[in-house]
Amino acid sequence: MQPYTADGLKDEIARRLQVDKGQKLEEASPKDVYYALASIVHGEIMPSWNKTQQKYKDKKAKQVYYLSMEFLIGSLIKSNLLNCGMLNQTIEALRKMGFHPEEIFAQEQDAALGNGGLGRLAACFLDSLSSLDYPGHGHGIRYRYGLFEQRIIHGNQVELPDYWLKDAYPWENRKEEEAILIHFRGEVHMFKKNDGSLEFKHENTDKVMAVPYDIPVVGYQNSTVNTLRLWSAEPYFPPEENEGQEDDFYHDLEHQHSIEQITGFLYPDDSNIEGKELRLKQQYFLVSSSIQNIIRQFKENYQLPLSRLPEKVVIQINDTHPSLGIPEMMRVLMDEENLSWDAAWKVTTGAFAYTNHTTLSEALETWPVEMTEGLLPRIYMIIHEINERFCRDLWFNHKEKREEIPQLAVIADGRVHMARLAIVGSFSVNGVARIHTEILKNQEMSGFYSLYPKKFNNKTNGITHRRWLLQANPGLAGLITDVIGPNWIRRPKQLISLMKYTKDRPLLEKFASAKQQNKQALANFIHQRTGIAVDPHSIFDVQIKRLHEYKRQLLNIFHVIYLYNELKDNPQLDVVPRTFIFGAKAAPSYYLAKEIIKLINTVASIVNYDKDVKDKLKVIFLENYNVSLAEKIIPAADISEQISTASKEASGTGNMKMMMNGALTIGTMDGANIEIHDLVGDDNMFIFGLSAEQVMDYYRHGGYSATDIYNTDDRVKRILDQLKLGEFGSQEIEFKDIYYNILSHNDPYFVLKDFEPYMEAHEIVERTYRDTYSWLQKSVTNIAYSGKFSSDHTIQQYATGIWNLKQFKEKE
Incomplete structure (x- = not known):
């Protein structure tokens, strides 16, 4: 693949627009420029593509x-540019042409x-x-x-x-x-x-x-x-x-x-x-x-x-x-x-x-x-x-x-x-x-x-670190390269070299700055998309994955309701501001999953506009979650919610993506969380809840009563009664199905059983976040160990x- 300079690429885009569409550069729309650029990249790929297939045959x-x-x-536009060695030149060329690069890349569906x-x-x-x-x-x-x-x-x-x-x-x-x-x-x-x-x-x-x-x-x-x-x-x-x-x-x-x-x-x-x-x-x-x-x-x-x-x-x-x-x-x-x-x-x-x-x-x-x-x-x-x-x-x-x-x-x-x-x-x-x-x-x-x-x-x-770190988070990736050199890009396990720098305060401050820039960018995007202003200095607590009962978005939103109730009872409560970010699609015929989406959005509509909360709490549901949206959210995450019912989540890869970008995991001992825990230990993630063995023992032998927890934990009772009585919703029957599913079906995914340990884990999250350098050390430790979860390692x-x-x- 021939190397392009930024000026050479700018000239070639102009030439393609002229030849293919009879357009001058100044007349071209972002979509026109995107197609001209994609045509150039495709032309660069074709000789190598043909050569590769012939090589396998020979x-x-x-x-x-x-x-x-x-x-x-x-x-694929940014990924192909990155892998062809053309991304930086393209970004420079587009800027010279007067375009915002992300606007051009966003033209691809x-x-x-x-x-x-x-x-x-x-x-x-x-x-x-x-x-x-x-x-x-x-x-x-x-x-x-x-x-x-x-x-x-x-x-x-x-x-x-x-x-x-x-x-x-x-x-x-x-x-x-x-x-x-x-x-x-x-x-x-x-x-x-x-x-x-x-x-x-x-x-x-x-x-x-x-x-x-x-x-x-x-x-x-x-x-x-x-x-x-x-x-x-x-x-x-x-x-x-x-x-x-x-x-x-x-x-x-x-x-x-x-x-x-x-x-x-x-x-x-x-x-x-x-x-x-x-x-x-x-x-x-x-x-x-x-x-x-x-x-x-x-x-x-x-x-x-x-x-x-x-x-x-x-x-x-x-x-x-x-x-x-x-x-x-x-x-x-x-x-x-x-x-x-x-x-x-x-x-x-x-x-x-x-x-x-x-x-x-x-x-x-x-x-x-x-x-x-x-x-x-x-x-x-x-x-x-x-x-x-x-x-x-x-x-x-x-x-x-x-x-x-x-x-x-x-x-x-x-x-x-x-x-x-x-x-x-x-x-x-x-x-x-x-x-x-x-x-x-x-x-x-x-x-x-x-x-x-x-x-x-x-x-x-595993996950490809090229897309989920190098491409999605260029600020952090560039900082890592400055510190340990570029070899980690081809050998991601070399990220472990970052462990030598976990006590380097000036360097930790640079990591904090990179994270803050990503949080500010996401806050700007959220405001543009939803009209809601979020505090970029708040904890960005992220759960992004398919909406399913076993993934327990319900446990997450119950925690939000608990915090909201605490703030309503005591508006002067000293809490670190939190922004809870959800992204999820529910299967069209999955009624309860869609009810949980409705509940998250209903809670958001109340919490986000309640003056008593004083911006200490925000709930954001970003619609139409997809790969491009994930690329915006993951680099900005502080907390990675991996809270599935133990034994239900086969692996998980969102946990790996957020770990690689410096988020700390709050999670059950389930799926790949266990292997993350093996590497970073109790000190660098927040583990809570039932084990897989305990869950399966309850399934086999019984012994769990959701009603008993409802009757003995006033926090749980208050939340469920709020659903039953219509405090969240325009009518009393709005979320009764969630209420009855938990109590009448004995809470099949143990949301209530894990509620108290989940609250306790979040208390530890808050205390830890207040100690900035401790948090940064844990963040860099997670990045350092994340190379093991590159899909390169899995494919090998x-x-x-x-x-x-x-x-x-x-x-x-």
């Missing part, structure tokens, strides 16, 4: 394909092709694969509408379509010539061949074309560019022998619409049968296009028999959503490539690896047998055969497991169990944090662990521990 490299229903890549941690993890992994020179590519879906755009109207979440493709997307390349045909429904006919083996023909199917759109994944200043391939569903036009039908077909708008719906929305509403079937259709669409593509590329690039495919290909499935890839691989190998069952099964189980992301039952997917068989008849036959062979093996070769067969069978109780399919059909099963993996092995999947102990392993999640573990991948550096 060297017969083993490659990993990361299959995921979500890739939350956000905006976030590609919100994900819901939260799962999709952002996939994006971070792709970044690390390229930056570490590993041959690794993503396969996902090009949803026309991403996760919904959230608006807060009268405190309520309202979902609007997120049409991120309304403007041309400059990073994608359509590859129509590599489209793949996908089959749904139809009938399967079985024939006996001369050699006695069986042949299956899937006929009279509904046909859909999967058209790939490729997005470059640029490594950090190393000339490696891998690929994120997103599939788009389009109508299939029959070949010329069916000529004459095409016009009728084209005009069948309902049929065309149903095809386009396959890649219409990320996570369509599945509260009805049609929505459920659409989700299943999406999952098969992803895996069928991807598996056919992978096999086609293997045959073209390696000229090896398919029996050797696992030597050159590994397919990592990100959660259960792509589990249908296992029977789809079997189908292609048997029905199209004529392998026997045993040969196909050996290839399949040698190629697939499965990442489990949760112990929550809602994420351990199952599908009704009738739906699966109707939509995917040949795939269902293969799943049925996988199940029969697996259960037979248990019955005859693992007699001690006979009674467990209903809990282990891939098909049971009229449903196909996708996690079980993923475990049976893969060579590796990994959890995403140490505690999560132990829960899988010893409880949720203990039956499988005793069968396949060597399959199970842990790979704690996957590459050596699961994938057996080799790095292909430019010098080779």
Whole structure:
């Protein structure tokens, strides 16, 4: 990639505007400048992209394909500029042109092709694969509408379509010539061949074309560019022998619409049968296009028999959503490539690896047998055969497991169990944090662990420090480089060198200044977005993640209500001013989660305008939380709220992002919090609440009564009574459902049980914050230890521990 000077870039942008749009620079809008800049960057990427793919082909490299229903890549313009080594020159060039750089970068619509941690993890992994020179590519879906755009109207979440493709997307390349045909429904006919083996023909199917759109994944200043391939569903036009039908077909708008719906929305509403079937259709669409593509590329690039495919290909499935890839691989190998069952099964189980992301039952997917068989008849036959062979093996070769067969069978109780399919059909099963993996092995999947102990392993999640520190927080990143040099950018564990400076007062003051600038920038943004003025010297207490009961945003807002009550009782109370910042989307059909959003916004509308509070307390809910918003919030956070019910949060990556930017964690011993705690200890984070073992003991044996706490803790009683009596809300019934859910359903996520220890932990937060230098020491300590949570470290573990991948550096 050729180096540009700021002046050279300014001239090239002007030239592109003239050539492409016939515009003079002074006539150009920010959007015009953005597209000209993106065109320049894309042109810089293309030669390296082509060279990388050719290098993998020439060297017969083993490659990993990361299959995921979500890739939350956000905006790519700054990331691509950074990784191409052009960011600083671009910022200077734009300023010379009279533009504010952030205004130009903001012209790119976030590609919100994900819901939260799962999709952002996939994006971070792709970044690390390229930056570490590993041959690794993503396969996902090009949803026309991403996760919904959230608006807060009268405190309520309202979902609007997120049409991120309304403007041309400059990073994608359509590859129509590599489209793949996908089959749904139809009938399967079985024939006996001369050699006695069986042949299956899937006929009279509904046909859909999967058209790939490729997005470059640029490594950090190393000339490696891998690929994120997103599939788009389009109508299939029959070949010329069916000529004459095409016009009728084209005009069948309902049929065309149903095809386009396959890649219409990320996570369509599945509260009805049609929505459920659409989700299943999406999952098969992803895996069928991807598996056919992978096999086609293997045959073209390696000229090896398919029996050797696992030597050159590994397919990592990100959660259960792509589990249908296992029977789809079997189908292609048997029905199209004529392998026997045993040969196909050996290839399949040698190629697939499965990442489990949760112990929550809602994420351990199952599908009704009738739906699966109707939509995917040949795939269902293969799943049925996988199940029969697996259960037979248990019955005859693992007699001690006979009674467990209903809990282990891939098909049971009229449903196909996708996690079980993923475990049976893969060579590796990994959890995403140490505690999560132990829960899988010893409880949720203990039956499988005793069968396949060597399959199970842990790979704690990670984040790309390039986006979440170097790009999102340039002030802090520059200070770190001034102190310990630039090597941490390529080797993030070298951040540990900061530990030598935790008692250097002048340096700590510089860290404080960098944080204060970020807080001021966020305060300005909040005022611009909401009209609310927040004190940039207050504690910025941040909880940003998907709205779910187990993540316990409710516990957080109960703490806010408690503080508000204290201030109402005693307006002269000496407290450190607090700004509580929330960002979260709730699933459209998740009623209680949406009620919690309403409660947060209702409390905010009261607290923020109460003169008794005297600006000691502010509550901000920033609507439409996404990657770009996270990049503004995280560098400014003082406190990172990681307060899930212990045993429920598989890992968490927001905790890592805020730690890396100097926030201190208040959290339960859950997910990756435990591993953060292992590094920084009690002195540098605020741990509270039930342990995972205590939570699970309550679930198994009972012994917890929310009503007892309600009746004995006057703080809790007051808060719940305020909800019941309508003190927060325009009508008495407003938040009664939250009240009754806690007391009538015995508080399933232990909000009341952890309330008192949470209050006590926040008292310690306040005392600590008053000691400025102590707080700064803890902040720098967190940054120093955060390098372990770089996704570079995680990807190295996957590459050596699961994938057996080799790095292909430019010098080779």
